[in-house]
Amino acid sequence: MGNCNGCCHEENPAVPVEVTAWHRDAKSEDEASPEAPVPTITIVPASPRADASPSKLSRLQNMDVLEVDKEILRGISLSASLHSGGKLWRKSPLDMPEQEREKLWTRSAPVENFDIFLSHTWLTPGRHKVVSLLFQSGWKFALCCWLLSIIIADILIIQDVLPMPFRTEVEMFCFKGEVHFFFWPMLAGFLGTWMGLLLSPYVNSLSKPKMCFLDVVSIHQTDQELMERGIYGLGGFLSVAKELRVLWSTPYLSRLWCVFELAAYRSANPNGKISLKPLFVERGMMGLMLGTYFAAFLFWLGLVFNISQGQAFSLLELLALTPVFVIVHFLRWNIREKFKLLSDLKDFDLEKAFCRTAFDRSFVHSAIVKWYGSKEAFMRYVRGPLREELMLQGATYVPFGYFMMLSSATFAASMNHVSAMMKAQATFECIASEFLGSALGFYVFWFLFMLKICLWLTEHFAMPWWRGRLVNWLQSFVLFLVFVALYTVGFITSRFAYRHSLSGALLWMSFSFICCTMSFCIPRCVNTLKRAVAGAL
Numbered sequence: 001m002g003n004c005n006g007c008c009h010e011e012n013p014a015v016p017v018e019v020t021a022w023h024r025d026a027k028s029e030d031e032a033s034p035e036a037p038v039p040t041i042t043i044v045p046a047s048p049r050a051d052a053s054p055s056k057l058s059r060l061q062n063m064d065v066l067e068v069d070k071e072i073l074r075g076i077s078l079s080a081s082l083h084s085g086g087k088l089w090r091k092s093p094l095d096m097p098e099q100e101r102e103k104l105w106t107r108s109a110p111v112e113n114f115d116i117f118l119s120h121t122w123l124t125p126g127r128h129k130v131v132s133l134l135f136q137s138g139w140k141f142a143l144c145c146w147l148l149s150i151i152i153a154d155i156l157i158i159q160d161v162l163p164m165p166f167r168t169e170v171e172m173f174c175f176k177g178e179v180h181f182f183f184w185p186m187l188a189g190f191l192g193t194w195m196g197l198l199l200s201p202y203v204n205s206l207s208k209p210k211m212c213f214l215d216v217v218s219i220h221q222t223d224q225e226l227m228e229r230g231i232y233g234l235g236g237f238l239s240v241a242k243e244l245r246v247l248w249s250t251p252y253l254s255r256l257w258c259v260f261e262l263a264a265y266r267s268a269n270p271n272g273k274i275s276l277k278p279l280f281v282e283r284g285m286m287g288l289m290l291g292t293y294f295a296a297f298l299f300w301l302g303l304v305f306n307i308s309q310g311q312a313f314s315l316l317e318l319l320a321l322t323p324v325f326v327i328v329h330f331l332r333w334n335i336r337e338k339f340k341l342l343s344d345l346k347d348f349d350l351e352k353a354f355c356r357t358a359f360d361r362s363f364v365h366s367a368i369v370k371w372y373g374s375k376e377a378f379m380r381y382v383r384g385p386l387r388e389e390l391m392l393q394g395a396t397y398v399p400f401g402y403f404m405m406l407s408s409a410t411f412a413a414s415m416n417h418v419s420a421m422m423k424a425q426a427t428f429e430c431i432a433s434e435f436l437g438s439a440l441g442f443y444v445f446w447f448l449f450m451l452k453i454c455l456w457l458t459e460h461f462a463m464p465w466w467r468g469r470l471v472n473w474l475q476s477f478v479l480f481l482v483f484v485a486l487y488t489v490g491f492i493t494s495r496f497a498y499r500h501s502l503s504g505a506l507l508w509m510s511f512s513f514i515c516c517t518m519s520f521c522i523p524r525c526v527n528t529l530k531r532a533v534a535g536a537l
Contacts, residue, residue, distance in 0.1 A: 053069055053071065053229055054067055054069065054229070054232075054233070055228065055229075055232070056228055056231075056232040056359070056363065059232050059233075059363075060362070060363050060366060063366065063367070063370050065232075065235040065236075065264065065363075065367045065370075066235040066236055066238075066239045066264065066267070066268050067233075067235075067236050068233075068236035068237070068239060068240055069229055069230075069233040072220075072226060072229055072230055072233065073110060073111055073112070073113075073236075073237065073240070074105075074108035074109060074110055074111060074217070074218050075108055075109065075111040075114050075211040075212055075213055075214075075218060076088075076107055076108045076109070076211070076212055076217050076218070077205065077209030077210060077211055077212065078115075078116060078133070078137060078201075078204075078209070078210045078212050079137070079200075079201040079202070079204040079205040079209060079210075080107075080201070080205065080209070081133075081201075081212065081214055081217075082130065082133055082134060082137070082200075083201055083202065083205075085130065086126070086127070086129070086130030086133070086134070088104075088107065088214070088216060088217065089126035089127075089129050089130045089133075090126040090127055090130065091126060092122040092126070093122075093216050093221045094122070096221075098222055101221035101222050102221070102222045104216055104217050104221050105217065105220045105221065105222075105223075105226075107217040108214075108217040108218050111211050112240070113211075113240040113241065113242070114211055114212060114213045114237065114240060114241040114242065115210040115212065115241075115242050115243065116210055116211075116212040116213070116241065116242070116244075116245050117213045117237065117238055117241035117243065117244045117245065117261070117265065118212050118213060118214050118215075118245055118247065119244055119246045119247065119258060119261045119262070120247040120249070120252070120258075121249065121251050121252055121255045121258055123249075123251040123255070124247075124249035124250075124251060124252075124279065128249065128279045128283060129247050129279065131279075131282050131283060131286055132247060132277060132279045132281070132282040132283070133247075134197045134198070134200065134201070134282075135197070135282040135285060135402065136277065136282070137200060137201070137204060138196065138197045138200025138201065138204070139197075139401050139402065139404075139405055140401065141196050141197075141199070141200040141203055141204075142192075142193050142194075142196030142197045142200060142405065143193075143196070143401075143404060143405060143408060144196065145192040145193065145195060145196030145199070146189050146192040146193045146196060146405075146408050146412070147192075148192065149188040149189055149191060149192025149193075150185050150188055150189050150192070150412060150415055152188065153184045153185050153187075153188035153419070154185060154415070154419050154422070156184070157184060157185075157419050157422070157423055158419075158422060158423060162182070162184050163182065164180035164181055164182045164420065164423060165180070165182060166180065166181050166182060166304050167179065167180055167181070168181060168303065170420075170421070170424075171499070172430055172433065172434070172498075172499045173430075173433075173499065173500050173501055174426070174427050174429050174430040174433070175421070175424075175427065175430040177424065178424075179420040179421060179423065179424040179426075180420060180423055180424070181416055181417065181419070181420035181423075183297070183300055184416070184419065185412050185413075185415035185416050185418075185419050186296060186297070186300070186412045186413045186415070186416055188412070189408060189409065189411075189412025189413075190293050190409075190412065193289070193405065193408065193409075213237050213241060218230065218237070219231060232363065234257075234260065234261065234264065235260075235264040235268065235367065238261060238264045238265045238268055238269075239264075239265075239268035239269065241265065241269070241272070242272065242273065243273040243274075243275055244261065244262070244265040244269075244272065244273070244274045244275070245275045245277055246262070246274065246275065246276050246277060247277055247279060248276055248277065248278045248279065248341060249278075249279050249280075249337075250337060250340050250344075252344075253344045253345070253348060253353065254352065254353060254354055255353060255355075256353040256354060256360065256364050257355065257364070258353075259350065259353045259364070260364045260367065260368070262274070262382070262386070263364075263367070263368050263371060263372070263378060264367065264371075266381075266386070267371040267372070274386075274389065274390065275393070275395070276390040276393055276395035277395060278337065278338070278341055278395060278396055280334050280335070280337040280338065281395075281396070281397075281398060281399075281402075282402075283334060284330075284331060284334045284335070284398075285398065285402050285405070287327065287330050287331075287334070288327060288331075288406055288451075289405065289406060289409055291323045291324070291326065291327040291330075292323075292327075292406060292409040292410060293409050293413075294323045295320055295321060295322075295323040295324055296320075296409065296410065296412075296413035298319060298320035298322075298323070299320035299413070300413065300416060301320075302319075302320055321483075321484060321487070324480060324483055324484075325476065325477060325480040328454065328458060328476045328479050328480045328483065329472075329473060329476035331454070331455065331458040332458045332461065332462045332475075332476055332479075333462075335458055335459050335462045336462050336463070338396045338459070339462070339463075341396065342387075342391075342396075345382060345383065345386070345387040345390070346383055346387060347383070348379055348382040348383050349379065350365075350368070350375050350378060350379050351375075394527075398455070400520070403448055403451070406447075406448075406451060407443075407444045407447055407448055407451075410443040410444065410447045411439055411440075411443050411444050413443065414438055414439040414442070414443040415439060417434065417438065418431065418434055418435050418438075418439055421434055432502060432505075433498045433499075433501070433502045433504075433505040434498055434505075436498070436502075436505045436506060436509045437494055437497050437498025437504070437505030437506075437508050437509060438494055438495075438498050438505075440509055441494050441497070441498070441505065441508045441509035441511075441512045441513075442490055442491065442494035442508075442512065445509065445512035445513045445515070445516040446490040446494065446512040446515070446516070448516045448519070448520075449486075449512065449515040449516045449519050450483060450486045450490070452516075452519035452520065452523075453482070453483075453486060453519065454479070454482075456523075457479045457482060458479060461475065461479060490512070493508060494512075
């Protein structure tokens with residue numbers, strides 16, 4: 001909840017108190033720095049009413065930070081928070097007019113507990129969190145929409161509903177002649193995937209909702225008393241959450257309230273689930289998918305240009321791989337956030353975490369000292385056990401489901417040619433050879449193999465070898481050449497195999513499948529072995 005609305009408003013205690021001593025430096029609260037000394041507060045409570053809700057001062061005095069304020073326990077389903085393209089996430093409450101902020105409270109509903117507590121900082125643009133949550137919760141439905149779109153496109157092609165204006169010559173062991181083609185399967189796959197992602201929150205709403213704590217709707221944004229109760233009742237909200245999902249971005253551990261959420265959750269739920277979801281994973285995924293579709297479009301555009309000009313080769317076909325060069329450079333830049341994450345956990349320093357007010361700083365530090373014994377003990381916990389727990393999740397790696405989505409882009413592009421063969425009424429053996437050798441063998445299995453190699457290279461050579469922007473791009477170009485070499489070898493081999501025989505297509509598909517499987521299994525085995533050795537030591 002870093003930089004949430006509750007960390008920068010005027011505080012009005014709900015319970016009457018008398019502050020008898022307050023010592024601090026000359027700086028104002030709004031200018032308090034991470035290094036500023038924690039003020040000494042002596043509180044003499046007035047006699048509160050028996051039915052009064054806990055205030056921030058009473059929580060600090062009595063250290064009942066994990067007490068649940070059930071009257072304001074409100075949540076929203078994860079799917080509902082992503083409706084309208086994630087509108088709730090895209091703008092910080094600090095940037096909203098008061099009338100709009102007042103309506104946010106009505107978006108949530110009373111709950112008894114939370115399935116997920118969403119922890120994040122508003123310093124990071126909301127669109128990154130929308131992309132991350134859409135992929136996390138909607139990739140399966142997106143794949144279903146992708147498959148359905150391609151099937152519908154192929155049926156419409158066969159039934160002569162969709163036009164096939166372009167022609168090309170095909171020469172295979174069982175077919176030689178002219179076929180008509182167009183990009184319908186690729187366009188259908190592209191639209192199906194992205195429409196599936198955008199519609200997934202509405203489809204997920206039909207099943208049992210996962211109720212979440214989302215600060216912008218679970219904490220009142222205009223009523224000062226309710227806002228205070230919500231902010232300083234965060235510990236209680238965390239204690240009734242089944243999962244703490246950290247939407248990690250680079251500023252996350254620099255915000256004291258985000259650190260508080262980690263500390264409070266583990267203290268209240270020693271065996272609770274902390275899920276680390278770095279935003280750079282889905283951001284990289286989105287860049288890869290868009291770049292892959294763009295490269296495929298350029299390749300087929302080059303094929304059309306060749307046909308119209310009567311050429312066997314055009315510069316545009318060569319330029320079709322240019323987006324891959326940009327993707328490689330983007331991946332190198334994107335993966336550096338992984339190193340930042342590992343560094344932030346390894347070198348975590350509580351004193352450097354920023355907070356807007358001195359009271360909040362005292363509140364959080366006092367709670368951490370109570371839970372962990374000292375601030376130094378908590379820092380050792382974050383640098384050691386918590387870091388190891390989060391890294392064991394493999395949160396910084398791309399999930400296999402995302403790889404399936406990436407390969408769906410190239411598979412959809414390959415179906416342009418398969419559909420053309422079906423339209424030309426080629427024999428089953430010929431269509432099977434094209435499908436197994438090209439669509440599956442090259443555009444799925446070999447593509448995934450190339451992608452794993454590319455991701456490995458961009459991670460291990462993410463940092464520039466030398467200073468200078470030009471040299472940095474040159475480094476990316478060297479890695480790009482490795483991809484081009486793999487692409488060329490696979491393309492020539494697959495083309496030779498499936499055009500000569502069905503058995504050749506099967507043999508090539510088997511080989512590429514083995515390469516693909518090894519590229520996924522070997523790193524996992526190595527990581528498992530490393531963890532076992534580290535645990536033994």
